[in-house]
Amino acid sequence: MGNSALKSHLETSQKTGVFQLTGKGIPEFPEELQRLTSNLRTVDLSGNKIEALPPSIGNFLQMKSLTLNANRITSLPAELGKLKKLETLSLNQNQLRSLPGSLSQLKALRSLSLSGNLLSELPPGLGALRHLDLLDLSHNKIHSIPPEVQELQVIELNFNQNQISSVAPSIAQCPRLKVLRLEENCLELSSVPHTVLTQSQVSLLSLEGNLFEVRNLRDLEGYEQYMERFTATKKKFT
Template sequence: MGNSALKSHLETSQKTGVFQLTGKGLQEFPEELQRLTSNLRTVDLSGNKIEVLPPSIGNFLQMKSLTLNANRLTSVPPELGKLKKLETLSLNQNQLQTVPPALCQLKALRTLCLSGNLLTELPPGLGALRHLDLLDLSHNKIHHVPPEVQELQAIELNLNQNQISSVSSSISLCPRLKVLRLEENCLELSAVPLSVLDQSQISLLSLEGNLFEVKKLRDLEGYDKYMERFTATKKKFT
């Protein structure tokens, strides 16, 4: 991409606080953006070939939304944790095997999307994100949901299309969890914690495409309680 085109984008971003440059084959995070650290609020660099996010990403203290979907990132720097105003972080379709603990410092974060990576476990410490509405970990290689999940503050947790064969009953203790998606995993009916049905806040439980017929859920103790929550939520939106 020519310098003049980039210059034109930078000039626009100076006025709008938004920098969007998708599908242009960029191989690195544009260094020129450093000129805009004081006013850049939204950056979308999806569909490029970026392999490394530089530590200087920590300089964008006004940033509220960072989207780097469909790049080639294998890691993200701990400096990302400095973005105290960040509300949306989307890193779908990269090659991340882990995420740094510094992510837990993003106290304003509402949406964290890590779909289509190489994660094998739930990133630890995400319970520190008190305002998290959505955590998307679909299309990864996660095998189980550990007891620490109870610390999670998310309203929706998407774990579709992983390799999950066990779910800790602690998930029923998540204080804000309303939507739990576990489609296309490796769950037996016996691996579904009964506490999710009769003791949780969950009003939408998605389990299609596992190792049992979904209609067999009806035979489980607590299913009626779950259906009461499901129906009550449905009425709200009709």
């Protein structure tokens, strides 16, 4: 991309606080953005060829939304944890195998999207994000949901299209969880925790494409309780 075009983008961003440069094949996070650390609130660099974020990403203290979908990012710098105002972080379709522990410092984060990466387990430390509403871990390589899942404060948890064969019963203790998506995994009917049906707040449980017929869920203890929550929620939105 030519310098004049980038300069024009930077001038616009100076006024708007928004920098969007998608699908241009750029290989790295533009160094020129450092000039805008004091007022940049939204950055979208999706559809490029970025492999890493520089440590200087931690300088963007006003940033609220960072979108880097469809790049080639393999790891994230610890400095990302300095973005105390960040509310939305979207890293779908990259090559992440793990997350830095510093992500637990993003206290304002409301939405974390990590679909289509190479994660093999639930990233640790996310329970510290008290305002996180949505966690999307679909299309990864996760095999099980561990007991630590109960620490999450999310309203919606998306595990669609992983390789999950076991779910810790403690998932029912997630205090705000309403939507649990587990489509196209490796779950047997006996692997669905009764606690999700009997003891949780979950009002939408998505289980299509596992190793059992979804209609057989009605044979499980607590199915009627779950359906009462499901119906009540549906009425609220009709």
